[in-house]
Amino acid sequence: MSDKSEKKPSIILIGSDLKMNKDVAAVLRERGANVRVSEVSYSACDLCKKVDELRPYGPNGENICFECGQKDNATTEKMMGRKLFGDE
Numbered sequence: 786m787s788d789k790s791e792k793k794p795s796i797i798l799i800g801s802d803l804k805m806n807k808d809v810a811a812v813l814r815e816r817g818a819n820v821r822v823s824e825v826s827y828s829a830c831d832l833c834k835k836v837d838e839l840r841p842y843g844p845n846g847e848n849i850c851f852e853c854g855q856k857d858n859a860t861t862e863k864m865m866g867r868k869l870f871g872d873e
């Protein structure tokens with residue numbers, strides 16, 4: 786017996802317009818889709834200018850790529866804590 790929920794496609798919404806993504810996610814969930822909204826966006830990194838998946842974890846809230854995030858892990862983790870958990 787297969788579980789129906791395992792067959793649900795998992796949709797990840799990526800984009801800079803978080804509010805719109807959340808609205809879209811709500812509609813898709815009503816239709817039974819497995820949706821997750823990511824705050825990741827694709828653009829040019831504020832630090833190295835490479836076009837990549839960016840996260841808003843730069844030292845001053847810049848949108849930065851994974852590589853730049855790795856260069857200063859302590860700052861990235863601090864910013865991530867602020868964004869995700871409201872840490873100060």
Ligand SMILES: [Zn+2]
Pocket residue numbers: 830831832833834835849850851852853
């Ligand atoms: Zn970068």
